[in-house]
Amino acid sequence: MSTTTTPAPVLSMTGVSKRFGAVQALKDIEFDVAAGEVVALVGDNGAGKSTLVKTIAGVYAPDGGEVVFDGNPVTITSPSEAQNLGIATVFQDLALCDNLDVVGNLFLGNERKHAGALDEVTMEKESWRLLRELSAKIPSVRIPVASLSGGQRQTVAIARSLLGEPKVVMLDEPTAALGVAQTAEVLNLVERLRERGLGVILISHNMSDVMAVADRVAVLRLGRNNGVYRVADTSSQEIIAAITGATTNAVTARAARRAPQEEQS
């Protein structure tokens, strides 16, 4: 493991395991994120990244292991517990209600009230503010999310996680469906969250995004830890090698083939 000069972690876990029938999705995972730190979680398809996120978010109960949040050992058994602790999550499968409109989805489980009833006016106003902040291109917040494009849905899911006062925000491939401007906005947002002292866990397959915003990179491989790297002291190559688990494989071989050509040009 790499250095831990960062302040005391807001969230840390040791020995976390999760099994789905015959598949050992997570095995003895060690992971932590400090306040004001962005940790990227990377790994191949099926490495267990989403499973880890869902375990932290209370969607899956881990089979074993310890989770410490804000210095206290916790067992998170439901999504509402995670939210109450201050863990906000954007899931890879976005988990939106198609029949509700954008406002309904944004504030689901977190509704604003006025004189005992839902305060649609305040919620709509807040929605526009949040969406503008993310440069969202959503024409109306009063249409069902079923009628939004993939990227618009993703923006809604991201905006959702920013409501309330989270201490840790987990983003599972938040930019996978986003346009150029919206991706930049999300990366800016990640940096703003860090400045505000939140812990951010970012899952992405895009190495340049990861290198651009993350402080540390934790690599998962086949459900196990495969190294934690400080972005300042590492390179994409090293991380890709850790992701694929070999020094020679399709990716590095391709990189090696291209390198001499680039030198020539």
Added chain:
Amino acid sequence: MTTSQTPPPAEPTDVADSVPADLQDERLIASQGVGGWASATWQRIKSGDLGSLPVVIGLVIIWAVFYGLNPAFISSRNLVNLTLQMVPIGTLAIGVVLVLLLGEIDLSIGSMSGLSGAILAVLFVNQGMSIWLAVVIALAAGAVVGLVYGLLFNRFGVPSFVITLAGLLALLGFQLRVLGTDGTVNIPFQSGLVQFASQLFLPEWLAYVVAVAVPVVYLLARLRTDQRRKAAGLSAPALTTVAVRAAIVAVLLLVVVSVLNRDRGLSYMVVLFVALVVVMDLLIRRTTWGRSVLAIGGNVEAARRAGINVKRIYLTVFTLCSTFAALGGIFAAARLASANQSSGGADTNLNAIAAAVIGGTSLFGGRGSAYSALLGILVIFSISNGLALLSVSADIRYIVTGAVLLLAVVIDSLSRRSRAAHGRA
């Protein structure tokens, strides 16, 4: 909040002064005034967001046909009867709407209504208990049954139609047991409850006051909301649009009241039923609880991940549904001044479920409104009342009601497909 440390985005703010926050996207097709409202509504309908339109059209056709066959159908006397007939099963249908919104079902509402009528009659007549205490106990029985369904559903994850099918049989057994060897218990006519269900009508002037007060309250509520929207920098519909809508409601209510007033008038029981529909509609649309119900009907997993206590919602909805069934049973017993072994049997169950679906509540969950209980039950009882006036026998009545239900389900499925094509799934 998130913006506290971020400078507001520069570009939209200069536009925001003139254009409301929700109308700034240039792709939005502007719809202003009454004409805009009408065309927006037409667009919604075309895209398969039918709401209660098919049932309203259906109702108009049904009434026109029966009027053509026998003008007595829309006589004040018959229409007052119609309003009284529909209340018991209509009350069951309110509960059905709730479970359907969750994407679940309760098949035992008929038996539950029969059981609650039996409990009421036996406690009041045979045990000499006070009528209101008997009512409370019958309602409590409904609540307990629903609570048990909810607990079983949450604990074992058995599909609700299986749980409630078992409940249908068990409750029928309880009903027969409570009624005992007599089989029939008659409730005295002088009792307050029977009077309430058959003799108590609003004084003429009061009925008119209600017909005017409702649209006025609607108008005031809308104006207040629109004021708050404007203050928040959001668009608000033109005053005329709101006024036209309120006027339409007022005219409709005044026509209904004046027609009913030519006979006995507007029954207190009917007012109570409609009030229950309105209250449930407000609960569904305006409260966190209702929002949770709709969310679960749309996507349970998303609702769970949003931190909604899904089990609690299932529990409350099953409990409410059975309680409404018990209330419907009380109304039925009060209206017929008796409870017997066949109360809540035969087609009670199916009529209540059919009413909710015909009224426009989707069988697929997450879509519908409390008003579909009112509209659907009007359709069903218009048909059975109209056919009875023509002295058509029960066989034809069943066939026609079945055909209408089938039509409603087909419309539901078609509009679902159309919504998917128009991105409103």
